[in-house]
Amino acid sequence: MGKVICVANQKGGVGKTATANNIATSFALEGKQVLVVDLDSLCTLTKANGYDPAKFETSVASVLENPQKVGQAIYESDIEGLSFIPSSPMLDALELTLISKKDKYARLKKALDKVKPIFDYIVLDCTPSLSTFNINALVAADYLVVPAETKYQSDFSLEVFLSTFETMKSTLNPNLKLLGVVATMFNGQANEDKEVLAEIQSKYNLLGVIKRTTAVSSSVKKGKPCVVANRRTVVAQEYREITRKIMKMVEE
Numbered sequence: 001m002g003k004v005i006c007v008a009n010q011k012g013g014v015g016k017t018a019t020a021n022n023i024a025t026s027f028a029l030e031g032k033q034v035l036v037v038d039l040d041s042l043c044t045l046t047k048a049n050g051y052d053p054a055k056f057e058t059s060v061a062s063v064l065e066n067p068q069k070v071g072q073a074i075y076e077s078d079i080e081g082l083s084f085i086p087s088s089p090m091l092d093a094l095e096l097t098l099i100s101k102k103d104k105y106a107r108l109k110k111a112l113d114k115v116k117p118i119f120d121y122i123v124l125d126c127t128p129s130l131s132t133f134n135i136n137a138l139v140a141a142d143y144l145v146v147p148a149e150t151k152y153q154s155d156f157s158l159e160v161f162l163s164t165f166e167t168m169k170s171t172l173n174p175n176l177k178l179l180g181v182v183a184t185m186f187n188g189q190a191n192e193d194k195e196v197l198a199e200i201q202s203k204y205n206l207l208g209v210i211k212r213t214t215a216v217s218s219s220v221k222k223g224k225p226c227v228v229a230n231r232r233t234v235v236a237q238e239y240r241e242i243t244r245k246i247m248k249m250v251e252e
Helices: 015-028 044-048 060-065 067-073 093-100 107-118 134-138 152-171 191-204 213-220 234-251
Strands: 003-007 034-038 082-085 123-126 145-148 176-187 204-210
Touching: 003 015, 003 134, 015 034, 015 044, 015 082, 015 123, 015 145, 015 176, 015 204, 015 234, 034 044, 034 107, 034 176, 034 191, 060 067, 060 093, 067 107, 093 134, 107 123, 107 134, 134 152, 145 152, 152 176, 152 191, 176 191, 176 234, 191 204, 204 234, 213 234
Parallel strands: 003 123, 003 145, 034 082, 034 123, 145 176, 176 204
Antiparallel strands: none
């Protein structure tokens, strides 16, 4: 059965999509069959891979509306072994209709349970909030990876989010495990960054450090993940190493 990894943080601008996108692609580059799911109504991951969300007949909104449609919403990427479920701007409107449903937090899990046997890994890219869809992701996931920028404000938000994680674990998904934190946008010349990184290391399992660089943003312009578009960069190599570390942790 495929392992479901949720990449989430309540704070925006900390590199969630870049982390989810590059980890998912790195799994595929390691020879795994991978599905990445875009749960952001801004369709950030879908667009970052060069796709126009408007051109897909089915999306993650279709899946959350009717989990039976999950097979119709999976598309193959041009990277071998990597498939994806695109997002849709209709997600925000859908959230209003799901509020009254008894299974509103279990819909994604119902859908993914149907396709877990055909994938080695399923990676979920979440919005910077605690929306109905993010709760769906945390309920569906086996593991959680948290990207966190090495800034004081982000460090505080990390503590808040991981407190939320503990609540989620105790109430909705007791099997959810925190794999660790990916420190992002690290500037080794700034004291603030070095202090926050040390704080993260002292409290959590540090999966890796992604330096502040243009490699990720330039890869978005190319419509490819950094590990493909700029594969020789330090950032790409770090994402590959983080992925191998995750594989070792969950496959032992």
